[in-house]
Amino acid sequence: VAPAPVPAPPTVLVMLPWPGAPGTPGAAAQREANRRHLAHAVAAAGDKVVVCLGPGRGGVWPLVPSTAARSAERLAYALELYDQVWERQVCAGKRAMRVSVIGVIRAPTYLDAKPVVAAIGDATALHVLTPRPPSRARERQARALQLALPALRDVTVSQLREGISDAAPAEFLRSVRFLDDPRSLRRRVPSIVFGGTFDRLHSGHKRLLTAAAVLATRDIHIGLADDALLSSKRLGERIQPYDQRAEALRGFFAQLRPRARVHIFRLSDPFGPAATSKDLDAILVTSENLHMAAKINSRRSASDLRELEVFSLGRSHEDSLSSTALRAEGV
Known part of the structure; x- marks a missing residue:
């Protein structure tokens, strides 16, 4: 049949x-x-x-x-x-x-x-x-x-769901500073944290790094995914080594803001120090990862830690140039 x-x-x-x-x-x-x-x-x-x-x-x-x-x-x-x-x-x-x-x-x-x-x-x-x-x-x-x-x-x-994701409801969105709003661009914080793989550093990554350099007046903390966290990524075997990706980040900040205090740490789980550190003021995420910021603040609140101020950077045409696509093309 x-x-x-x-x-x-x-x-x-x-x-x-x-x-x-x-x-x-x-x-x-x-x-x-x-x-x-x-x-x-x-x-x-x-x-x-x-x-x-x-x-x-x-x-x-x-x-x-x-x-x-x-x-x-x-x-x-x-x-x-x-x-x-x-x-x-x-x-x-x-x-x-x-x-x-x-x-x-x-x-x-x-x-x-x-x-x-x-x-x-x-x-x-x-x-x-x-x-x-x-x-x-x-x-x-x-x-x-x-x-x-x-x-x-x-x-x-x-x-349509009220929130942008199950973990980032409309109530959470009202506290987010979206960087397409000019008023959010005028905001400054002493320290900011964000994370990612940053494989084959491209224009989409550099938008995020530039935003962090502008928002933070003192410290920039970057969680760089290590091998354990990348095991399930598509074409993960082609991802650049951790040290190579870290050096590319330092090189970009040397051009963008040479005197910035940039701290790069190994990220072995999705939350890292962002959920536990008392020394952070804000977190920067792309729009598709707002749900992770909501989860991080939920964990901080449960541990009686001050919630992080959340900044969100929307996608652009450059973000369509993904690291996965570059790996597939052998770039």
Whole structure:
């Protein structure tokens, strides 16, 4: 008996709350949450993702509203979303995926609005990610959408998680200083800690190192993963030796900030001294590792230690140049 055909992955429609203009309260946290939602959408989708800018503080606006200021803000964010989706496409090996970023005018007509219908097009299966729990109104809209698109046979609706990960809920996000917020860039701390493999030091790594050099006024602590922690990494046998990676870090700081007090220590577990040291003030993580910062502060709190101030650096196009890819290419 021939096996049943495996259904193709669905088109994903992800409804993202409008975060507000950069610098407004809560905007940076919502932008980071939206970044995570996009990553989930790209991972779940087949050959198409439709990003719909929906409700947020101040009401629901179309992508190109009537006022010039709002139009500029939303257009800039739409362009940013295209960049973020492309980053995730590259990382997921889905460069050919089709992407649309659209806006809506009124919340009750999301799913059957003309821009949505046009963007979904000839999809046969659709998965909708929405900020609010599935409701009867959403079910009615889904049925209306199926009537408008005869090829669409299956529509599922689920709620976006409030936090950016199970271990980094929205409550934690409100305490994070996101470095795409200009106010966070003005903050300084005596000492900062961060960790990584830093194999084949590339531009994505250097963004992180540069941020640390700017934020810390006194000490920079770097946890450099040792061999025991790297045993499960892809192409781990090609990772540069510990001493070579440590020397590359020292060499970069010699160019960037020669008088910086840089302390490099072996990282043999995911937490290291960050969870136990009394001499640290802050931790710097990339956006995809915010959950680790939350876990570290949870451990510190359980040990009656002061929680670390958390700084987060979002991904860039340079971060798509991964050490894994360089190892695979033999660079």
